[in-house]
Amino acid sequence: MTAPIIELRGVSKRFGPAYDAAARITRGLTRRFGGAPKNETVRAVDTVDLTVARGEVVGLVGESGCGKSTLGRMVAGIMPPSDGQVLFEGRDIATLSAHEAKTAKLKVQMIFQDPYASLNPRLRVAEIVGEAPRIHGMIPHGEFDTYLDAQLRRAGLDPAYKRRYPHQFSGGQRQRIGIARALAVQPEFLVCDEAVAALDVSIQAQILNLFMDLRRELDLTYLFISHDLGVVEHLSDRVLIMYLGRIVESAPTEAVFTHANHPYTRALLSEVPRIEARKRRFTAITGEIPSPLNPPTGCHFHPRCPFAMARCSVESPALREIAAGHRSACHLND
Amino acid sequence: MNATIEVRNLRTHFFTRAGVLKAVDDVSFSVARGQVLGLVGESGSGKSVTGFSIIGLVDPPGRVVGGSILYQGRDLAKLSEREMRSLRGDRIAMIFQDPMMTLNPVLRVDTQMIEAIQAHAKVSRAEARTRSRDALGMVGIPSPEERLESYPHQFSGGMRQRVAIAIALLHNPDLLIADEPTTALDVTIQAQILAEVQKLAADYGTALIWITHDLSVIAGLADRIAVMYAGRIVEFGEAASVLDSPVHPYTNGLIGSVPSRNKRGERLRQIPGMTPSLLTLPPGCAFRTRCARADATCEQEPPEGTVSPDHVARCFHPMIAVPA
Known part of the structure; x- marks a missing residue:
């Protein structure tokens, strides 16, 4: 191969940010007096x-x-x-x-x-x-x-x-x-x-x-x-779905569009306006993408996910194979 | 049928140094209470200028040169700027693709919303503020009380587009013109906004003109669809009828070029050539230079032909004669 x-x-x-001399001194002082400099x-x-x-x-x-x-x-x-x-x-x-x-x-x-x-x-x-x-x-x-x-x-x-x-x-x-x-x-x-x-x-x-x-x-x-x-x-031929810096699902195109695994992928697919659709009621995933400056702990999608469990906010799920060539990062697959 | 707005033979031309641009050329349609009209076209088709003409925001060198825009028996095209101002933002409102066209970057949201309320209603500042807060809450902005101060x-x-929508809806307008308001947004946010607008149109009977180039958005939203090409409506009818059995070769080409309408991995059906410049339109049917069905007849102006009671098209060689 x-x-x-x-x-x-x-x-x-x-x-x-690139810290100049003054910014470095301020950050140093903040740390010295017991503060935590802002994560930027x-x-x-x-x-x-x-x-x-x-x-x-x-x-x-x-x-x-x-x-x-x-x-x-x-x-x-x-x-x-x-x-x-x-x-x-x-x-x-x-x-x-x-x-x-x-x-x-x-x-x-x-x-x-x-x-x-x-x-x-x-x-x-x-x-x-x-x-x-x-x-x-x-x-x-x-x-x-x-x-x-x-x-x-x-x-x-x-x-x-x-x-x-x-x-x-x-x-x-x-x-x-x-x-x-x-x-x-x-x-x-x-x-x-x-x-x-x-x-x-x-x-x-x-x-x-x-x-x-x-x-x-x-x-x-x-x-x-x-x-x-x-x-x-x-x-x-193959589709990768990304959310907040991580790949959450990767699968052959057919598989993604017929049986997506990750809740984010499924939500995304249901939002896509399709020309085949006729007058329908729009619904939506609630909330917006969180700021990548301060991403949620654990699985990045958990605050918007309808299936989130306690574990999701603590542990970040790994991208694991769930079928041949189909990988997804979600605790629900365990 | 009781039309909220009726546009008849509207012509909006731009008088430029290079010549007269017929951006909107003999356009007629009407929208009833609580109905959604999808105005579809590619860049330069005149769809936005149609919207701007209705709300009286066409700037020189452009001018409405003919036709009428009837709203409650009055012709908007003939109103003075003063009269138009009292309607605009009150009975007729517009949302733009870029919400920053509505919002002033140096004023807080509450200042802008209170101003918009007091411009059309005699209410106290405190009451205007309460109404602003409720309006923000209604379009789904979390903690509206604090967000007013942003x-x-x-x-x-x-969120900015929601604020713009909240401002447009402050006075429960009879007509809302939306010019590609979700084009710059992500799909999940787009779906949220479509859901809000749809609900509001249903609850308050607002007539909606939704201007877009995206047939997929309009398929799920509109009751009726008008397809524009080079300043004219080439096909108009019931949404399902236009999308399922398009008659005009241009509409057919547009629908055919949507990827999901094609077999995966195969060449997309494409419309050859590109949108012609409005300055050098061929005489007769403007689409004939890109059309496979065109012949010598098409050098004449195509008349409006009826396909079914609620479906018309301007073409000498319509795709199919659909029995109703």
Whole structure:
């Protein structure tokens, strides 16, 4: 069996303020006089294990603030983890030589949510898409234009527009530019962070189709981050559900949508508006996501969970296998 | 049927340097007491401008250039700004996608709510405060008494939208226009807000115009659906009828491109091309350049055709002739 293309082992990411000299002195004094300085560290991602096999499409679902984008950024290598290891093809990125690390990083590319903010407004399309492969020496001498045109065409853009600036394109076309830029360095793994969330329904369908065509054509592996369960269901082989920095359920797509195990997943699925639904009464999980600055003890979901027991507020449940390939972190399974 | 609001042949145009943009072009519909109308369309279809026209908030270079908006026998399009002000926020209210369009960031919530009450009702400050507190409680904000003293930035996005909704509902309006109020919110919060709004519409008989691009939200909420494309309503009818048997190729394409309507992992049915610029609309049916069924006839203006008693569409080549 070949090594998974990406593996995360106990990866965490903490964000805290950078204390200047004055802040350090104040905090020191507080401690000295018996006080406890305020905890200002956010655990955006909390000891997450994840493996993605080559050719797989993994959907990552969660509400805002659950840490899904941070996780995606660590997978894409644009943010180092605070703890844990990120392995690319079985090798820890942190231990690779500079040259190997660069090659590994090029193999994982990212596509962002906002097609307006993620393109440099002062560069022409030719530069946005062509700069990286040129600098990394991927284009044979004298073949820049041929290479560029092929990249643009593959993303469904007319090469005649390559002298234009981003503001001359619509939202859907801009997202295509972002896709062409990511693919121009010949990656094997794409992290798509809410890549279709900002697009109109009819354009969204076009971009999703492009993702599926590219997967077949280039043998790509995807981590597809979205809050839209409909999109994830359509695209993914496996779905991960995240809540407040932890993965609470991981299962093949069919299993998640037919017999979800975790109470949070079940609640989330029942909230999703479906076009098949007719005039119905909306009900809702009560409460909001707690602040990650001060997460609940034990299972993070227990204050909102209809099945919470005494144990849930004390002990944090581990992500355990409940059926083949189906893992869930809930005490109810014991 | 007793309509709360009746819009007839509404035209709102924007007079820009590049030319006249017909953002809303001959739009007619009505909403009855306690009914929910879903106004669906993609960006630039004119759905928001329709909402702004009704509540009289179209800014220059835009102007309502034709048609009428009838509310209790009065034409809102012809009211003076003074008369409109006395209705807006009282009988007719609006919620926006971004709650910060309603809320003033430098004023406490109680100040803003009391002001909104006293603008339309002769009540004491103390009574206005009590009513504000009750309104916050009604939209599901925990400990409303303390929350009155907060500033908007101290609320989360979902809570802020609830405050905006509470303000819109202070005077039990006859008509509430909601412009994508849940688009920026998480699904669980969205469901909470939909539940509140649905309950309020049922309890007070408020007529609701729900503007959205998301067919899935509207499927569970609306009684009737109007689909807009390039400034016109291309299909209008009973929600179930429009969603189950769409007649206009555009509606059909929209529904077909929703992922859950497709087999998992297969290519989604997509509408080719993109929404045309309102400045360069083709003559005749605006959708014909993206439509597989279009032919030379479509260069003429398509008339409104009746599919069933409560279902109309503007198309020369409707998808199916559904027997009622």
